[in-house]
Amino acid sequence: MEKENKHFYRQMLAIAIPVSLQSLLTSFLNTLDTIMISSLGDASIAGVGLANQVFFLFTLICFGIHTGSAVLFSQYWGIKNTHKVQEVNQMSLILSTVVSVVFMLLGVLFPYEILHIFTKDPLVIQSGGDYLRVAALSYVFTAWSFAMTNALRTTGSPKVPLIATICSFVTNAVFNYVFIFGKFGAPALGVVGAAVATLIARVVEVSVLFGVVFSYSGPIRLPIGRYWHHISKGLWMNYWITTYPVIINETFWALGQVFYNAAYAMVGTQATAAIQVAVAVQNLSFILVRGIGSSCSIMLGNRVGRNEVEQAQKEAKRFVTISLVLGVVIGGIQSLTPHWTLLMFAHLSPEVFLIGQQLLQIMGVIFVFKTLNSIILVGILRGGGDTQYGMKLEMACVWLIGVPLALLAAAVWHFPVQLVVICAGAEELCKAFIGLRRVFSGKWIHRLVEA
Template sequence: MAKNYLRREPGFYKRLFLLALPLILQNLITTSLGFVDTFMVGLLGQSELSAVTAANSPIFLIQVIVFGFISGLTVLTSQYWGKGDVEAINRCMGVALYIGVAVAAIMALVLFCFPTFVMGLVTNNTLLIEMGAPYLRIVGISYIFNAASAVYVGMQRSTENPVLGMVVFAASMLLNTFLNYILIFGKFGAPALGITGAALATLTARVVEFLLTWTYALRDHRVPLRLRAMLRPGRMYFNDFLQYSAPVLINESMWGLGTTVMTAIMGHMVISEEILAAYAIMGNIDKFSTVTCFGIAGASAVLVGKRIGEGASREETYDLSWCLLLVSLFIGFTVAACLAILLPTVFIPYLYPLFHLEGLSLNIATIMCTVYVVMLPLKSFDINNITGILRAGGDARMASVIDLAPLWLVAVPLTALTGLVLNAPVWVVCLCIQVENICKMPLGVRRLRSRKWINNITRENPS
């Protein structure tokens, strides 16, 4: 008789919901911030929207690197939280801060000094390069502050306090939106700076976000800061972080680079301006559609990591993981059904025209969304299995292989072939962009069933 993985102890789904909800809201807030930027810049025109889309490709790479550090930090801190070792959590956070801020600073320096060169890697459209370079130079700086904030917020999330991130990012979003309105369009006596105004608004919001986060950190007693441990984490924890976080960081960096390459491919197509404009809108739809998927994945990582840290058996951890994955699959189907309804009733008649998508760009956006709807349930499953379950078990290396191989060996080559060489129909190019999700699921399920991913990676505190 087949096991009913969804049958759990009383209160389990309530606990899952209470842990996932703040993460979902945090993701929704962050996504809304990006949407507001896109919306306000889109009001300036299609060229401005395409320029910001191109400029955000290298920025997206910084974002995924930061996300990689946070994901790696989650692997360690969730298990140490299950063990009750606050000292080790501070040491892990210290390592993440040193590396994360350093990497963000280096990349910000590159973007500040060579914005035109970086833009040229993404698109060969001279107008878009000229418009996007000032935006790129300013926004890059903001991610130095964002990296420092994200590490602490990620630690709190891994120790079952996701509310902090929700509150901090809500404040950041509101401030960014208000400043966007003032600086992009020149309200309340300020100059109308257009794209540059959007960049300045983002930078200011990130600085405030940083101040709010670390003000809270100095006052928190639930997981108190231990500055000596955080500032001098020790070689042992540095090695642990590299061992379990480096694969995650490489995974996220290479995944972000792959996504950037996808954008670059579209930026060099004959219909580059139209497809980039459509891709900008589809990117926001994707982010809104997956906020719940990533929220469940984040909650799953905490629950699975904590159970392993508490000493749960392999079978207990395995059963818990299948329950969480089935929840993700159900969510994927539900969101896909909602998108299928919204596409003809809201997106085509109202949303796309609002962003000045018409003619070819409108047609491309419609095709992109249709293909996306079909793939979303698989994507939801893959997100939780890779970023939630496998990583929480300390199996970051195999999770990276499962995540990257379909992208780089299948999706990127096929997209380049169909988009640049064959000049294939748009629906074929869009299918190639999404085909990685088909490949990931069987690979992920095979690894899950092996149970080799379940590892307790905590160690005794030397102090």
């Protein structure tokens, strides 16, 4: 038993640590962006935060495509079917490229109209629209980066995406400094400079990923022309049946978050700025959860692919326990130390600083349920191929509980933003209760591949 436990934790950490480090760099970079932009004023923070809701929606759709693909990746890789792994990777790249082009065109052609959906403040619309028009050019590179990162992680190479993210991190930080503030002879572009830095960093990240893939002999290496070759209708159908619930899940969950941000924007510009800062801090808190969730999905997918049902159920319950411990510890720290974490944002107005403290205290409690739900939905249910149930659970809790309560709280009841956040967080409590019942029932295990 002790040897089995050591193997479990060794395997979990081998995936979780590189993924967590990558998430740490990504989250810290987003926080660094917010810190640098905060020196430009509340309207700039709010504008870029709202503009990034488009990016957020886009990345969540891509996340749906790639985590849906990971269900098949992990099960095919569990039985070492390299040819099917390659074909799943091709389909993932094709689908995410189409989505990225659509979002890029919307962001480039209609940036100010999109910002007008969220706010009527002309300064916020101007800042956000200027940022979005340039940042949208990075979306295709982002889609490719996500696709290759997912494929490499799921087939046992989580360190490669970490290296690519380190390169992206350094590039983004340097060019943020150069273009936001006009250093080394460059023009001071403000929020546009942050968008330019993001575009350059994404190009660097994709170059590293494809450079490694085409130079090694791993399972997803293909000649460039093969990435677009004909794939059988049967495999497309199997891929779509597995991934469409995840894509719909992530898309409508992301739309729900957009509606939450619209509700926060109804409270005012300071509330919107405080939310962006609090979310940036919470994203840093969530890094280890992302790593454990990736480990969970891959490890359980491998088990289910090999038809090791009893072991999969046992490991799923262990992941639930791990998620609860993580949630309580990290959420507790977040709730107890908001005054320390917000010191990173030196240029916040006193009003935004105070609201941010209160939001972090509230969000720390919600974090416990958020962590549990992430492991259940993204790790256990998807790893076991139970994507349709996960979709129904997510959509019901977001759209029947969270979004209506948040909009009522902001638009009808005129609650302060702190209470709006509590109303939005009601979805997490409901989701955790139903999700736990599904995990312990064992009905989440669906073998989707044949040896």
